[in-house]
Amino acid sequence: MKTLLVLVLCSLALAVHCVTDERANPVGDHPAEDDLFVEKEQASTVVRQKRAAAELTLTQLESLSEVCETNLACDEMMDTNGIIAAYTAYYGPIPY
Template identity: 35%
Template sequence: MNTLTLMSLLVAVTLCLCHRDDSARSNSANDSPSSEAFISKRDSAEVVKIQKRNFQRANIVAAPDVPSPLESHREICELNIACDELADQIGFEKAYRKFYGPV
């Protein structure tokens, strides 16, 4: 995912630099046409660092999967064919209440 994002960003930057209008090229005397299509190694390394840092933050913030407290009740209802079919029609909680009482 990060590689795809990075590649998309680099392609977008390259396209933007390649499609600059001629008036902008004539105003900048220091840039040669061959150097406009590339970014420096330092800039590309900075983009990679930012992407990596954001990915690590996202992994830290993400909460672990917590099983539902009703999961055991759901498994009991799935074992009973009538309860399982009724759960498909009216919902799990109503079907469980009908067959086994309050949740």
């Protein structure tokens, strides 16, 4: 009986919320639609840009090579294709 009472009260509260929210924002009036698209310059300041391999410091490259050296296949690929290609192939994207 208590469960039924709680369910009825929750559904009543949800119905009241939906009705009052619909009155506050009619279906045809959505001010947020204007903010859906932004200019490229504004988006580039918000979205983090990926770093190129040339921007990694020597310390970061050494850290990647130490991780890659623990895996024999990654170590061999590092010797032939480079540290960036080997690390990415075996461990995914570079974390920094």
